[in-house]
Amino acid sequence: MNKLSIKTRSLLLALLPAVFMFLSLTIYFISDKFNVLEQQLDHKGELLAQQLAPASEYAVFIKNPGLLEEVVSPILNESDVVYVEIYDADDQLLLSRKNLSLIDTANKDNLKVYQSKVMQQDIPLGGNTLDLSMDSELEDNQSKSIGRISLALTKQNIIDQQQQTLLNGILIALGCILLTLILSMYVSTSITRPIRSLSETIKLYKSGIFSARVEQLSGGELGAVEFNLNTMASTLESAKRKELEHAMALEQSRREADDANKAKSEFLTNMSFEFREPINAILGRLHLLENNNIDSESRQFIEQSILSANMLIELSDNVLDYSKLETDSLILNLDYFDPVRLIKRSFSPFLREFCIKNIDTHVSHKLHKSILIQADQRQLQKVIYHLIQNAIQHTENGSIDLKLNGYPTTDNSKYILNIELIDTGIGFDPNQLARLYQSFSQSHHLDKPFQSNSGLGLAIAKKLTEIMGGTLNINSAPDKGNEYKLEFVFPYKPIIEEPVETNADTDNQTPVTGRVLVIESSSIDQMVAKDILNKMGTTVDLAINGKVALEKLRQVDYQLIVSDTNITDIAILDLVQRIKAFERAANKHLPILLLTADVIGEHWQELLEAGVNDLLLKPVDYEALREKVTELLA
Template sequence: MEKSLVKLTKAEEMGDVGHYEIYLSEEKMVLSKGAEMIYGLVGDLWPSSTIYELILPEDREKVAKSREELVRVGKRYDVTFSIRRANDGELRYLRSLGDYDTVNNTIFGVVHDITEQKKAAAELKARNDAFFWTLTAGILTITAIAALLALSVLKQLKVGRELLESKRKIDVQNEELQAANEELAASNEQLAATNEELIATNEELNAVNQTLERSFIEIESKNAALERIKAEFEELLQQTGAVVWQVDLNGTFVSLRNLNPEVNGFTEEEMLGKMSVYDLHPEETRGEFKAYITEVMRSEKTLWNFEHPVSTRDGRKRWVLSVWFPAYDERHRSVGYRGINIDITAKKALEEALIKSKEEAQAALKAKSAFLSNMSHEIRTPMNASMGFTHLLLETEENPEKRKMLEQIDASNRYLLNLVNKILDLSKIEDGKIRIREEDFMIGEMLDRIVDNFSHLARAKALDFFVKREPEMPVIVQGDELRLEQILNNVLSNAIKFTEKGAVTFEMAATPIENSEHRMLFKFKIADTGIGIEEKDFQRIFDKFEQAESYLTKKYGGTGLGLSITKELVDRMKGFLRLESSTGKGTTVVIEIPMTVDGEAYTKKSENGGPVTYDLEGVHILIAEDNEITQNLMKRIFQRHGISVDLAENGQKALEMLQQNRYDLLLMDIQMPILNGIDTTKLIRREERFKDLPIIALSAFIDQEVEAPALESGMNGFVTKPLTAQTIHHLITTYLLPLKEKS
């Protein structure tokens, strides 16, 4: 349909032709693109008076009379007139033909710019006038000669009668006759010249006529093109199955075009004057549809469209796209609506199928997330004990052989935990639930943990591990410590995994960001001398479950999730990741992440470059945990720091112990029998004396849906099992150390 309209517009422009429709009740004209160009207007809707004012005063009465006769007696008009074009004031000559639609009280017409034809006709008239006056001059000359000749003859007759009287007079007459003959010869020469001019004028006239004939042929050709476009439009209307209709104010059909009874089962005879647009609407929603149409009728819209169902004769439901606009009579009274309906049942069926598929996919994704979350809980609970007790044994075991076995157990634990975290992170990314925190943390201590961990791993593979850290690194920054550590762990793990010999280098630096107070760009560079990656595989390794070559999975292991998740996390932290590598020459990964720093922390440094230890003697905490193994582990961990620890197996027991003792911190599992952690927290926060008590949630679930309710209940923080050394360190430095320093 759009293509046909484009063709119609183009054809109008080529032929200096346009069409228009006059709404007599509103005295408004709708112009086609061609008509807009002819009148020099921009826009398709204009008051009739605007067009009328463009007509020269001497032609206005003629145009008005033609229109009056058309409406009064139905006589089609064919009128020529002159206008001053609106955009440039140029004089243009137009020819307009119009017909009257009595049903809709509208005039449909065609306007043709005939200025060029007028100019050609004027030129022809000028030439004809010149010829006429030249010819007239010749005739006048001949007439004068004839008169003179007649006069001479009369004189000769008179001389004959008087011949006997005087020979002298005859001689005089002969002289006069000779002079007259000479004048006649001169006139004949002038007449011959005039005839030559006439022949030349006729030739020019023939040339003008040929030009006019070509112009008329061209116009006929353009008219034929318009007819073809009209036929194409009609064909398109048939192909789309669009139904053109008009209804009265009650919604009853008064006009139908292109109705296909095979679609809805009704014929024109059954519908015209007998059925309303509401009768075609399904009964269960007919009232709502009628209310909607009534509301639209009260609005000031002149055109609107919407999708709605219709019922067929046999009770089936189909969907149509309806376009509505008001219809008026000659007195500008609303007489109903006109519009077009296009059947979109197939489109709706496809949409419903897509929606259903999407819902099924979302349900499957939700089920997968729930499964992974539950599996995480089941895996993390025993891992908490395995990792925790392994760390405790490593800190006390001095036998080299036993320490080596414990280190292997610890490495396996960390590998398993890392794998679980990657799978959960992938699930969160797919669900859009992954969240970046903005919390203060000591970046130096985090980097020390990473360096310490990978120093052991590099040493186990006989690799050199070089660390380069700027001395002026800030101490306290604001960001997501766990996610940053995860990013660096993923990249360093790959560096050591894919390096058989040589070295891994870890460089760290921070530079202030221009025009941004307390913002710094932290740059981490990890370079190795490993197997490297071909440039063509750069993009693949950032895809989920992908590695550069499939054989690498068998040789080096891995899920292919590490770099995919790393890239996603860097993007979420508004950072940048760059990869430089070539086969056999190693790989360099550069990560840049902007973070906010403490205003006083630009020059702060830890005293020895390693983790800071604190004396927490006298600090008293309560741990509410129903798992006995986890209870025992956590008690041992905190007691190593000089902290006094009490245990409660459920929330009810924790409430009782809070009434009997003063605690500096409450660590509480969310899922416990009798009274869970969230409900226990709500009860605790009701008492004024416990409003400042730090309550930290413990959970084997890593999910925003679990964390959010915990924080909303009044808990101060959320930590996940298994508890790592950095988690314990975070709890101590955030909640317990400030208390110790105050005392």
């Protein structure tokens, strides 16, 4: 019942009592009509028999059929009289007359017989007057039966009338039921139509169309519901309009913020590029001066200048990295590399600082076997560099230990890599630790030298670690040093052949030979690159642009191309493709090393796929350049 619709329920509620009432009344009145017809037939039969008996008394007494015929003939004219029979006192048939029109259709089931005795009435004659009054006793004593009358009536007329009555009753009942059905449907429609309208309107509200309204046609409770629903819709429509206006304002603010972030990132990228180009020339000249025979004071000035230039580059890189991390624009470049080799080289950029601050360093590693991990080597190196820089800033006359260990997961599908950096510098109290990962924060004591710090190193290390799916934890206590713990889970594969570590001391003693073409538009960078490469032992030719370089390639047999990425006449990608086409035509191997100030590195992969062997970031480190040149000329 609960699953039926409101319209069906209202129809059932109206029809069932009406049908029950009409059927009951119809059956009652039809039954009563049948009884009345039966009583009328009995009354007529008894009345005819009683009237015929005294009328035929004399004829029965004298047994005269002719007289009886005259008495009976009018009776046979009745439409429902089938026959009349008159018997004498000896039960001898005196007369039998039948209605020929009914006799053929009459049968025992359709006949009803009525009988009446024919009584002889004695009239006493006494005195001179005729006394017709007799008491009942005298009448009973003087009356005697002289015969009987048998009269049969057909029930066919009664049956026809009953059938007609039944038909009329059924028609009346059906008419009443039909009228009730029409009225019920009208009432149910008047109930369900506003409810259906409410339901459809609510569906529109559910779809977010709050401008729809319910047509207010009802009164009473449904009218109140319609009014309240329209009021609620008006309120929701107003709220949605305000929400939409707020969302549009937020979207506008977001676009403006995105544009501002994009402009900031572009500005920082351009500034970093502009920083690196002149600093590359400065550091190149300083490194060349440092290797000359100069007095100790001049050497000290040069070392301080190199340190200051590196600090400027570091600050520029940190601001740029943090901007990229803030806008989630950093894309990881995954590749397989040896983590042991990475760890062993981690202290190399900081050897000058270690000497100045008298810091001892130790590197150790313990892996279950030689492996290659799949990760972004450059970003992982940045994390370690930032931790080492933070340790150097807070350590004087102490030591810094770097440890690497790891083991595979239980299913042997990935490798858990743990990196620990332990220093003996000043520690941090709990309050300082809580602020350590905040941007532009620094910690120092009033009774100890101030440590200059941009406040971005640990914040960048933390964000980079989380992007690579790792964790960074710092354990520290005041005056007890710091312990930095990194943990990563990387895909890995075993090393089939152990890589051979290049001995830096041997490389320094062995000159690098080969003919190198340097493509550089800046005259200062040309001189720096030529002087550095000449000191390595190579023969260097210079090309001021791409066209000159391509022309020299056709004339001279070069073993290496060293080029800046910002060539003035030809796009660097087009230049690389032309060099590779020349290489295929000449059927020779011609490696390409690019020097770039593009810190973002978004085009590096495209250049490597085009055929570039490797890239170095400006300002170029002398040892890194020597290592790459040696590797490519081998």
